[in-house]
Amino acid sequence: MIIDCDIHHAGPGKEGWPQYLEEPYRSEFLRHGMRSLLSGIRYEDGGGRWDASAAKPEHVQEQLLDRYGHRFALLTGNNGSVAGSPDPDYAAAVCKAYNNFTIEKWLPVDDRFMMSMMVPQQDPALAVREIERLAGHPRIKSIEFWGAAERIPFGQRFYYPIYEAAERHGLPIHVHPSTINTIAAPATSAAGNVTNYLQAHCSLPQFYQAHVISLVLEGVFEMFPGLKFALIEGGYSWAAHVVWRMDKEYKGLRQQAPRLRRLPSEYVRDHVRFGTQPIEEPAKSSHFLHLVDMLGGPEMLVFCSDFPHWDFDEPTVLPKRLGEDALRKILHDNAVEFFGFPQLKEDETWAGAR
């Protein structure tokens, strides 16, 4: 009975895109296929598990949900590259097609499937249009953002129309890495363009740090007190440092963050959660417990498997030494509270992961 907040179900594919893409992109697809948006990093150098598939709902049911005892599975797709498209109309069409495909082909198959909706984040007006089209759908639990080296950091007011709509509809922003296969990112690490997938994937937390710093110190959570961010697959052992540093430096340089009314750490505590995957693996396993403590406790984490990718985590990856209470929060309760998944029914009991 767990909730998994990151599952990459396949997109419409060759058969599906012509059905779901609107014109003129349907005709374009039939002529040329999807647009190629590559940064020089080969996604396949990480890619998926060789023994697993999320190509069809039945695969995910059999290989994940039934196997581990999932109560809910948040479908997050494979749409990251479109966040880097320089053409917002194209991005909007792809997002709409992906959403319609998921709603029609995945959600009806299994009540455990929930979804994160795609939006063209590079064009807030078009993103809001898509949010307004779909918000209120009971199975949509978040808005997907692809967190990389964006043109504009997430704290800046370019994004405020999206945040206004997200807050109004009670939809958290679910941030997932994307930089690997996009061209819009100015770089694949904070230091510049790195050589390969391994280096790019290890550099992902750099972007998350920069986005959190921007979100908090711009005062986004003062402007949108109901807005929430889930930071997925970007690590979290860095979060203690970033929070401590923001608090420390804010005390002296508050004049540059005048919209804040509380310490930066308090905004992170109240508005941000971190996905567990890829699970941090300190050389000394007991350090993981210290890490959770430094982060602010098990309340700050939501479980993610990242199925079916190469760095997938089983729900049993969390150390038992965390204790039953903490495990229940991370594997279930925090997601209910943060994303608004349905509470356990009276006849349901928490049973952990299989």
Added chain:
Amino acid sequence: MGWRTVALAEGVDSGSSKIVEVDGREIGIFHVDDRYYAVINHCPHWGAPICRGRVFGRTVCDNDGRLSYDHDAHTLRCPWHHWEFDLETGRAVAPIPQRLKVYPIRVSDGEIQIDTGAK
């Protein structure tokens, strides 16, 4: 009450400050616009000589997110880590509990007097 003369007003022009010693404690006298302040020369953060810092107004934000600058909110910032304290109340401007010790101050017959509370 124990008002004590610590300086002559003509020695502390508007826009300037002076550090005086009273009962072994260093106290900064600040003359900002037409107001006087007295604060201990010891930052509650790391004990820096805060009275060697600078006086500013304050960047403020209204409920709609609009920014402005309050020239009358006289703010002392520490020379070391730039923490801000309200010269009137001694409260930190950031939402933290640290406070700077402040003393009542007045000008009487051209003399700057402070009340250190000593009997």
